[in-house]
Amino acid sequence: MLMQIISLIMSYLIGSISFSVLLAKMLKGIDIRQHGSGNAGATNTLRILGKGPAIVVLCLDVLKGIIAVWLGKWLGGDAAWIPAVCGIAAIIGHNWPLYFHFRGGKGVATTIGVLVTLSFFPALIAGVIAIVSIVITRYVSLGSLIFVAITPFVMLLLGGYPSPTFWSSLIIAAFVIFRHRTNIVKIVQHRENKIGSGGSSKGGKRVV
Numbered sequence: 001m002l003m004q005i006i007s008l009i010m011s012y013l014i015g016s017i018s019f020s021v022l023l024a025k026m027l028k029g030i031d032i033r034q035h036g037s038g039n040a041g042a043t044n045t046l047r048i049l050g051k052g053p054a055i056v057v058l059c060l061d062v063l064k065g066i067i068a069v070w071l072g073k074w075l076g077g078d079a080a081w082i083p084a085v086c087g088i089a090a091i092i093g094h095n096w097p098l099y100f101h102f103r104g105g106k107g108v109a110t111t112i113g114v115l116v117t118l119s120f121f122p123a124l125i126a127g128v129i130a131i132v133s134i135v136i137t138r139y140v141s142l143g144s145l146i147f148v149a150i151t152p153f154v155m156l157l158l159g160g161y162p163s164p165t166f167w168s169s170l171i172i173a174a175f176v177i178f179r180h181r182t183n184i185v186k187i188v189q190h191r192e193n194k195i196g197s198g199g200s201s202k203g204g205k206r207v208v
Contacts, residue, residue: 008086012098062110065114069118087114108176119165126146129150142187
């Protein structure tokens, strides 16, 4: 039990490392949460810092989710639910990071890392559909929502996945939908920023 608790705490602390905030501070001396969408994630990094830093942030945020799940596998013993809960802990850390006053991102990249590690083929299928939707609509937020919504249903269709993994995927989907609630309203109202269209920073100033 002690090792399981340690794995959960470690997963949250790893998730709390906000690479978007750190990279923006390092490269431009700014708090990225005060610019663009105000979100500490790869999409806002793309708007503010460009493609290179955004790819770095995306990969590192995905890696956080992968590491958290494997921590659960290594330290969780035979408990099937520990890897899934460790993944959720990393997502919570990303969204509400201890090191950055609990103001983080929306957890999509870390969610990708978690779901791909827990259920590779369902996440792959959902990911392809999500990417196609992003290419067509240019709404990254819509693609993110499609990804988390479809993954649990693909698990059910393919079968063979333990119940902790399935129920955790539903909890993760709820997290992502909750964090994207304002984006959902903007999509419905056709006010959501499209990828490649830029965007204004908070306070009306744009950082390029």
